Amino acid sequence: MSGREIAMILTATARDMGPTGKDNYFGYGILYAMDAVHMAQADFEPDGIIDLVDIARCAQDYGTIGDSPYDLNTDGIVDIFDIIKISRWIKK
Numbered sequence: 001m002s003g004r005e006i007a008m009i010l011t012a013t014a015r016d017m018g019p020t021g022k023d024n025y026f027g028y029g030i031l032y033a034m035d036a037v038h039m040a041q042a043d044f045e046p047d048g049i050i051d052l053v054d055i056a057r058c059a060q061d062y063g064t065i066g067d068s069p070y071d072l073n074t075d076g077i078v079d080i081f082d083i084i085k086i087s088r089w090i091k092k
């Protein structure tokens with residue numbers, strides 16, 4: 001993974017603070033390391049982008065209980081909340 005990809009993931013998963021978007025006081029916002037790790041792992045069909053193919057991979061494991069790479073919110077089951085989470089990371 002390149003430095004540019006890491007920077008993109010860190011900024012995409014940061015929680016915005018202060019004025020909307022990047023600002024001089026908060027920058028991109030609060031760093032959420034766990035979300036950044038999950039986003040980095042969510043490129044299930046490794047091509048450097050998260051898209052519908054990656055969501056489809058996640059959906060294929062729908063209903064799986066226990067350890068799964070598709071359990072992006074680490075609640076022990078692959079369900080709609082994991083699909084919603086990966087959907088937020090699709091590049092717009």
Ligand SMILES: [Ca+2]
Pocket residue numbers: 043044045046047048049050051053054
């Ligand atoms: Ca992908």
Ligand SMILES: [Ca+2]
Pocket residue numbers: 070071072073074075076077078079081082
């Ligand atoms: Ca889950």
